[in-house]
Amino acid sequence: MSQPEVNKPVVAPRFRFDVLSYGPLLGLILLGILGAALNPDFATWGNISNVLTRTSLVGIIAIGATFVIISGGIDLSVGSLLALQSGVMILTLNFLVTTFGASVPTLLIGLAATVVLGFVVGLLHGLLITKGRIEAFIVTLGTAAIFRAVLTELAQGGTLTFQDSKLADLYSPVYYAAPLGIPVPILVFLGVALIAGLILNRTAFGRYVQAIGSNEQVARYATIRVDMVKTWVYVFQALCVTIATILYVPRLGSASNSTGLGFELEAIAAVIIGGTSLKGGNGKIFGTVIGAILLTTIGNVLNITSLISEYLNPAVQGVVIIIVAFLQRNRK
């Protein structure tokens, strides 16, 4: 009786589960067909590249969030961090341009400042969560409020904008350029996704993150340096936000209180739709990418048609999130 029942046959209908794990992709394809049927302009490269470019900001953040959620944590501050970093970058550039002029070095110093800020924030989050032993939910809820408040203060409730149009022109290709017809943000999004996929699936660090997420105690016994790995997860998340910021700022050249509002929820939704469990343990970068694209596409399809009352747009998004999550429910 004390023996575990090892003989119990495990029937794993793997094939069926795999079909289900393509739920989000399936959803995206269906949505694409619907969109194309409703409006012929939907399937044009112009529109698709708009949608993908738009996705890239939240998508890159969601890739970082995939790691955080796999590790069993959460980061609610990403939208506010993007807003603060955008604001700080614009202020820094406005300050630098008066001495160094509208030049590449000015731009690089400004970007470097943003990267440093992102790194410090990530480290701070990681240390508060691991060494400070505060719930990730609480830490990032707190910092989210702080970041947004500081930005509003810096902007005096208004909008921070590039003072120098030459510098804005110099920077704008980072968002608007399209080598071989593919906008830069899409390329960056793709690059970040590939690197993140490699880290998650092909490195010791990736395995540690998954191990910690499925059982932190066991991971500790397996001599994984849990605190260190978790800290780096938050640093990685903050750096993803930094990359998104660098792409965001040249778009409108401004930052205000409404910048990045709700990004954290969109990123988390993308991760969950992509098949990563909110409980942690395992997840897929590819799934997150599809999840993020799916969310943006819903908005786009509704915008280029006049199907339903415009008041109900967000409701459609909610319905799709629930349907896709329903398709995913059997995944472990």
Place this chain on the structure above:
Amino acid sequence: MKKALLTVGLLMASAAFAQNKNAVIGVSIPAADHGWTGGVVYWANRTKTELEKQYPGIKIIVKTAKDANDQANQLQDLLTVNKIDTLVVLPYESGPLTRPIKNLHDKGVFVTVVDRGLTDESAQDAYVAGDNPGMGKVSAEYLGKQLGGKGNIVVLRGIPTVIDNQRVDAFEAVLKSKYPNIKILDKKFANWNRDDGFKVMQDFLTRFPKIDAVWAQDDDIAVGVLKAMDQAKRTDIKFVLGGAGMKEFIKKVMDGDKLITADVTYAPSMIADAMKLTVKSVVTGSKMPKTTIIPSVLVTKQNAKNYYYPDSPF
């Protein structure tokens, strides 16, 4: 005996109060959380300094609230801690603040409500507001005239609220009666912010091969609209009409920008007007009009310099 003396003292104090026109005025407004409210805070503080200088007897306390609940708490503090006798309030939201404001009013505080009306008008002594239907009307008239009464336009709306409905309804009513040949291709919410303005306009540009003009209704939305047009390299659009009077846009109008040919005010300085009217009424004892509507004005190259405030954050 002591009590009687105290009463006499109090009576004398209140008599002195009436003569010297001492007054404590509370100004309760939403915190600067976007461009327009940023402007409201700027104007409130600027007017406080101005009025306190002009009338040495008065004291003005400006409080900013981060949400409706916060504002209700502050109203209570203004009454019990600061002992205000006059209140100028721009409610965060109409519904939840009607009761708290009525509370102060019932205790004898003179109440001027600004911009966002209460659900129970008996809670206020005076009402000062921007003209939302007027803004829609002035915009439609300018648009109709500029287009020569003919063409296709798209409309970017704000956040789904009464204010937005009033603007859009008035706008459509004018087009329908005066310019029936102007067709609204579609209208979508852009939530009074730049990012959504950019997105919604991108989708409009995908969908409609020929657009003659854009009514963005708000200057923040218009910033995003202009960027989306720039990116798509669309030249069919003759002009973009924003609104509210953001200083950058007033500057564009002043400088004769090709696409931004005009703007329609919905000025955050209405808080200043409300404060001035209220203080004047308190100090001089003159009666304040029950309702004051600050008209929305069309800003063109000719008059733009009168509406340009480089110091304001908005």
